[in-house]
Amino acid sequence: MGRKREILDDEKPKKGPGRKTKKQPAPSFKELFGDEAGKKKLSHKQQQRKKKREEKQAEKAVVGAKRKAKPQKNVQPSKKPKMLFDSDGEDDDGENLRSSDSEEDEQMQDEFSEDDVLSENGEVEEDIVEPSRSKKSKQQKKQAQVTASQKGKKLKENVKKKKSKVVEPESEEEEENDSSDEDEKDEDGDSSDEEMDVEKASKKLLKKQQQDETLAQDELMLNIKSQEKFTLPSGQEIEKEDILWQWISHIRHVLSDFAERREEGRPRKEYMKQLCRDLCARFNYNEFLMEKLLKLFPNEIMDFLEANEYPRPVTIRTNTLKTRRRDLGPMLIDRGVNVEPMARWSGVGLTVFDTKVPLGATPEYLAGHYMLQGGASFLPVMALAPQERERVLDMCAAPGGKSTYIAALMKNTGLLWSNDANRERCKAIVSNLHRLGVINSLVTNYDGRAMKKVFHSFDRVLLDAPCSGTGVISKDEAVKVNKDEKDILRCSHLQKELLLSAIDCCNANSKSGGYIVYSTCSILEHRFHPSLRLTRRFYPHTHNLDGFFVAKLQKFSNKIPGEENKNEKAEENGETAKSDESGSKGKKTPTDEVAKAEGREPNQKSQSEKEQKSANLQALSNISDICKLLKQTISYYAALFFVSTTNNLQEILASNLSSIFLLNAQIFKSPGVETSV
Amino acid sequence: MIMADGKQSVVDTVLSQSNDVRLETNQIENEELIELDEGNLLAVNENKIDTKNFKVKNEDILLALTRDATQVLFNSLWKLPVEQKDGAFLITLPESQTWLPREKHVPKKRPPTKWEEYAKTKGILNKKKSRMIWDEQSQEYKPRWGYKRANDATKDWLIEVPDNADPYEDQYEKRKTAKRERVAKNELQRLRNVARAQKSKVPGLGLTPTEKPSKDHLSKALAVAHKSTASIGKFTDRLPKEKPSKFTGKKRKFEPSIGNFGSEKEKQLKMLDIVSKKVPTINTTKAANRILRQDEEQRAQEKKSKKTPKKLKGRKATLGLGKPGRQGGGNKKTRGKRKR
């Protein structure tokens, strides 16, 4: 109606119906009026990039200026990471006496090319910067030559020196060719056949010196360049991965002996920051996570990161309800699956090396003879050690791997309550439980935090808390980048709430149980505190398992003292997880301590009960105070107390849960693991 | 209204001061071909474009064209009368000339009513009736319906009492109620049409008064009346031997989930017996099969023991005894029946 046919229609076909064209903004007339005419407006991202670029250029300029200033100030050879150069510590003369072979070796070692190698001969710099000194050094060298060769030939050599100064064809050759030695030899042969070896050597040295001199000018520039690489580079300079790789190793090298190797005026922080940035770029992590990891593994960071790059070995768990491992193994081998018993500590695990058939679709799998399960997830169940005819709660069960293991250990007796908050994932639990022939199960879809209101007299509770997944980066690469501080905090808050709920669900009066096992596949959250030393952490790089944290707690009493006064107290005793991999070792050490702990326990209990009372007298507004109080008064093996369960206090509690962990640990030896080891 | 920040003279001075070549003039070459609609602030440039160069630098060409059109538009805007208000120059735009497309979509057609659907299937067409009709009584045209309608039956000053009618019945009242009923029915049908159009459930009529209520109708009405209290009939009195109405919904009743496990087990075992008894103890097909097989075996033995003459062999084959797979003759339908 209102629109007239566009004249341009013939040339430019209209794209799409009217909607799109309507969306397009009105033409701007900026160019017509403003002075900015002709300047294209940059997009937001382009602007940001430009800004960064400018910043980096500025930074670079500053660094460059510094570098330029330095050689003049510092007569000493520049300080570089020692690792780079094998011969850094050696004297200049000594250096010179080495054959060019050694130089080439270094070339091979370092991909830094000849620049570095040449710059390493500090004298080159000196020659240019401080002639007087270089003369001196030359004289020294000459003396050395004099001692080595005969005086008569000195002149000759000098002439030669001049010659090569002018011509200098070999210098490049020498840098490039491994066969430079032979070239030289030929030349030597031309000049004087009957020269002695020593003479030859001295000649060679001389030549090299000359070359160095002639190259000095270029090298100065190159040095500056290469030195820049030693300083902390800006992100733009890092292009190739192998350069990045070298960078990382250089910085780590410096950091390993910081006082000696560092560049003056550069704080450790800067190095750390750069290392962090490099690692992020190399392994595609975000900086937040990398910082955390660096804090966690200052020394083993590389091992850890590399371990995360490769998947853990595929492991399967035999379903002892339906078959035995010694039956399953041959059956799978018949199918073309190469398996072997996993480790000494597990009687049901099988490691899969390679397979011709999809492991998740063999008739044996469908018949429920085994379960695909990471080795690490055996551990919490082994720590839980469920007994027959018990009531066991698996609070966050999906997809049911651990649940089925629990059922297998319980031999299908008692009750296994598998709960998960996600209804969709619950379906996987049901499927897996039925497939593996578990009949003592109950699958529900509650929020774990509400479980204690549903049923709270379980003998054992397994809480495999939902977590940031930093232990299973090899499984899910997305973790590398999509986690930030908030995620971690939110996660840990939820974990605390769930743990409280799990503790409330457990029945301390149970004859055989009263245990809670808390595990996460995260490695971040747990601080290393002496009281947590009995808990177990598993790392990809050390155990070749997924990163895991396992803690076993024992509940001592259901009593919530002074409930009428709205002061509810649950008594908790932190306990340890065990299920150590190095079977015998992990077994023995706790046993001694168990005895100890049991001996002291009653005292502590009474003592701590007193404490409770005194704590009750105080206003319970600040629970952390109480925790502190307990901490101070209760001795080494203090039983853990904390106030729990009233709704209004729950939150405060959650925030203090870390102190719960800190407060106490008592050793526990799991019978389940004993049998399995 | 649009703001004009200056007058033509100001524009000229600015232009003269500017160094930009393109800003030198506010005059356009092919002004005639640019159509303007000041009301919509619309300028349409119908000038031909340089098709040769267009592909190479279309941006520039388009910009130039646009610039020209805009310039013309502004030139004409500044020619319009300008008034000053609160220190700002205002131009009153003339009425727009081009029609813009409507903002909202065209309303949908009303879905047909039940009558309309019916009429369509039957081919009934609406006859257009005039709104006004001749009223004999008042000798003038009056509306066919509504207020002050012609031939208003309720307004008769005298109504003849029909034969056999109750002489004491108020005939006026009778007509009024009849009218009211018609209106109510109409309204109900309208609502049902609305419900149909929205595809929601059409409300049922429930228990409408009928001329001759049946027995069912009565008991239904009773059941409804029983329940039509605030407490859903909980405290309604019943007759001493009143049967529960068959028109009230039945409430399902189940055994308690955690009840007597022993009795439950027994019940189930008893039921299992019944189920197993249902299966005939003698399986006829099985028995027949067995006999056939025995026959076969027997014959096989006979075969082994003595050689049958060729003639006999042929006769046997025709008898169909050699085909154990197919039992009985006849067609498919009768085969199974005959067996039994």
Added chain:
Amino acid sequence: MRPLTQEETNTFFEKLSKYIGENIKLLIDRQDGSYCFRLHKDRVYYMSEDQLKIGSSAAGDTILSIGSCFGKFTKSGKFHLLITALDYLAPYAKHKVWLKSSAEQQFLYGHHIMKSGLGRLTEDTEQYQGVIVYNMNDLPLGFGVAAKSTQACRNCDPMTIVVFHQADTGQYIRDEETLT
């Protein structure tokens, strides 16, 4: 969760008896404890008394499964056995079918069993009798209904369907969503 009504029990037992015959008795009358059938969301679950008692503390809509699921009632009141019942059907099965390893995979993808894939089958299987399907290693793979009696099977050609597929263990993966 509720016990089955008489009608439901009847249909359920009738269906079950096609597979395990009077062995249902062994499920109801167990020596090692009290077990029962319960209906939850149209599904029949088989569980111990203890399980039921504890399980009933959970709200009905949160329970996804309790004990093992035998099957479900359709909207029209029929009963369908599900693959999850296999653990109880297999040990008590009256009629069995063994599959050749070549036909194993076919069956696990939900296909009917042809004569060519048939390893062996129980003698005296009638037509439309429920049968449990095993592979040659005696691993239960699922169950189905005999399309032909043993007798008829002998003489049919290799491409005829011998057993109609009803459920197979592949459904644990294929129909994970609908198992509950």
